Amino acid sequence: MGLIAGLLTLPIAPVRGVVWVAEKLNDAAERELHDPGVLRTQLALLNQELEAGDISLEEFEREEERLLDRLHAVRVGPEQIDRR
Numbered sequence: 001m002g003l004i005a006g007l008l009t010l011p012i013a014p015v016r017g018v019v020w021v022a023e024k025l026n027d028a029a030e031r032e033l034h035d036p037g038v039l040r041t042q043l044a045l046l047n048q049e050l051e052a053g054d055i056s057l058e059e060f061e062r063e064e065e066r067l068l069d070r071l072h073a074v075r076v077g078p079e080q081i082d083r084r
Contacts (some may be wrong), residue, residue: 039071 032038043064050060 033070034074036074039067040072043067043071060073 031075046055046060046067049055050057055063
């Protein structure tokens with residue numbers, strides 16, 4: 001970027017910074033959302049909550065199904081699921 005272009009776009013520099021941070025946060029959230037290790041940890045915590053009586057069996061089954069679906073999607077890939 002040239003000096004003049006840099007000076008002319010200086011007022012929008014904070015916006016570019018916010019956009020960059022938002023993109024980095026989105027990337028981190030996507031990685032965590034699709035990380036099999038995180039999903040397995042969430043399943044283990046869910047099981048502990050059931051055993052401790054913090055959640056009902058219905059809540060456990062509903063959340064377990066959601067987590068297992070996400071884990072399955074990570075393993076086979078989204079394009080495989082769309083074909084069903």
